[in-house]
Amino acid sequence: xxxxxxxxxxxxxxxxxxxxxxxxxxSAALHSSTSNDEKLRSGAASNDEKLCSGTASNDEKLxxxxxxNDEKLRSGAxxxxxxxxxxxxxVDLKMVRRRQPGVLRKAITNERGLAYFLLSKxxxxxxxxxIISRYPRSITRSGVHLEERWELWRSIxxxxxxxxNILERSxxxxxxxxxxxxxxxxxxxxxxxxxxxxxxxxxLTTAPRTFSNRVELNxxxxxxxxxxxxxxxxxxxxxxxxxxxxxxxxxxIRSTKRIKTNIAFLQETLGLSNTELMGLLQGHGADxxxxxxxxxxxxxKNAEKKLMSLGCSRSDVKKMIINYAxxxxxxxxxxxxxxxxxxxxxxxxxxxVEKPKVLDFSVENIKRRLAELQLIDYDFKKNGIGIxxxxxxxxxxxxxxxxxxxxx
DNA sequence: GCAACCGGGGTCTGCCATTGCG
DNA sequence: CGCAATGGCAGACCCCGGTTGC
Numbered sequence: 001x002x003x004x005x006x007x008x009x010x011x012x013x014x015x016x017x018x019x020x021x022x023x024x025x026x027s028a029a030l031h032s033s034t035s036n037d038e039k040l041r042s043g044a045a046s047n048d049e050k051l052c053s054g055t056a057s058n059d060e061k062l063x064x065x066x067x068x069n070d071e072k073l074r075s076g077a078x079x080x081x082x083x084x085x086x087x088x089x090x091v092d093l094k095m096v097r098r099r100q101p102g103v104l105r106k107a108i109t110n111e112r113g114l115a116y117f118l119l120s121k122x123x124x125x126x127x128x129x130x131i132i133s134r135y136p137r138s139i140t141r142s143g144v145h146l147e148e149r150w151e152l153w154r155s156i157x158x159x160x161x162x163x164x165n166i167l168e169r170s171x172x173x174x175x176x177x178x179x180x181x182x183x184x185x186x187x188x189x190x191x192x193x194x195x196x197x198x199x200x201x202x203x204l205t206t207a208p209r210t211f212s213n214r215v216e217l218n219x220x221x222x223x224x225x226x227x228x229x230x231x232x233x234x235x236x237x238x239x240x241x242x243x244x245x246x247x248x249x250x251x252x253i254r255s256t257k258r259i260k261t262n263i264a265f266l267q268e269t270l271g272l273s274n275t276e277l278m279g280l281l282q283g284h285g286a287d288x289x290x291x292x293x294x295x296x297x298x299x300x301k302n303a304e305k306k307l308m309s310l311g312c313s314r315s316d317v318k319k320m321i322i323n324y325a326x327x328x329x330x331x332x333x334x335x336x337x338x339x340x341x342x343x344x345x346x347x348x349x350x351x352x353v354e355k356p357k358v359l360d361f362s363v364e365n366i367k368r369r370l371a372e373l374q375l376i377d378y379d380f381k382k383n384g385i386g387i388x389x390x391x392x393x394x395x396x397x398x399x400x401x402x403x404x405x406x407x408x
Numbered sequence: 409g410c411a412a413c414c415g416g417g418g419t420c421t422g423c424c425a426t427t428g429c430g
Numbered sequence: 431c432g433c434a435a436t437g438g439c440a441g442a443c444c445c446c447g448g449t450t451g452c
Binding site: 099134135169170172173202206207208209247249253283284290355357364384386387389390393397401 | 410411412413414415417418419420421422423429
């Protein structure tokens with residue numbers, strides 16, 4: 001318990017955004033804690049009242065009258081009153097049966113408490129039904145557990161609605177683990193890496209699963225990255241790790257195997273020096289570590305083949321990837337479309353190698369721009385292709401100027 | 409005033425497999 | 431055995447604008 005308070009003190013220090021009321025609710029929740037979870041799981045009917053002490057008035061609705069038919073439950077039948085409850089709430093039972101059928105056989109669940117809890121945080125009835133449909137096990141979490149977990153998330157988020165949004169997006173991220181202790185450890189651990197409150201906020205918003213990982217798993221990834229840095233002759237592993245995480249917020253939900261293999265692949269295939277690889281990883285290269293090993297390989301082979309068929313040398317390929325690693329993100333079809341459109345539109349392949357950022361734009365956008373420029377006989381040879389990778393606003397402004405003052 | 413350079417922002421779950429527990 | 435917890439996987443960009451330098 002001391003540990004939870006420590007986390008809250010720590011993160012609150014970063015945010016200082018808590019009302020006295022919420023603090024009271026929090027500490028109330030924190031002081032009862034996990035012992036009730038045990039009781040919830042052990043199925044002791046007499047403990048129902050303690051199930052959601054956070055929302056006491058609702059406790060009676062917690063499924064009274066369903067615990068009697070133990071016989072049926074043991075034989076693998078669904079809990080009829082639970083099913084009825086869920087149906088009333090608009091939960092998609094078909095989905096529940098497909099995803100976590102075991103939940104429907106449980107004698108004691110907390111669907112009413114969960115619904116009440118989420119509604120009180122600003123979720124709609126539809127959202128609640130959606131959340132339960134997509135992650136049925138959520139109804140096995142006790143009120144105390146929910147309060148505690150919410151409070152931990154609130155130590156990073158400024159408002160309930162931010163959390164509700166994420167739950168609607170990804171119920172699993174919030175509910176998959178019942179280990180609040182591990183969640184606190186993660187918050188402390190990630191904070192100890194020198195990530196500030198803004199970084200943590202971005203991380204939990206973007207890749208909430210990170211916080212459901214066992215803290216040991218996160219630690220492994222951090223250690224892997226630090227090792228990579230040191231092996232490449234870097235002397236600031238902490239900086240390196242922060243740079244990569246801030247570049248790629250998904251890194252901690254990847255497997256170390258994937259990251260390790262991809263880094264090795266890049267180094268071997270491109271023949272990069274240590275310095276080059278360090279630069280790549282801390283820059284745009286951080287993102288491409290996300291790709292599955294096979295996908296990275298396939299995209300690389302494809303890009304290499306395609307570029308060489310257009311007259312590029314191997315060193316052109318390397319140069320392009322160092323300058324703009326996300327080219328490896330582009331699927332074979334998409335890359336072919338983009339390159340062909342550009343070349344057919346009058347752009348020389350060498351110009352693309354020099355300014356690969358044009359590949360950043362969608363095929364549609366590229367085609368549209370090429371067509372518009374063709375109308376005014378824009379000469380890429382003379383003027384370069386910078387115009388293609390400007391923002392929409394700038395592009396349009398430039399077009400207007402060209403219409404008024406056509407090139408000689 | 410213009411464009412090149414450069415970095416940043418948004419976005420990413422839902423499913424399956426494995427493990428270990430009761 | 432059944433279930434909870436948790437690891438891991440597939441899928442594969444687009445756009446904007448501040449700063450800098452001329």
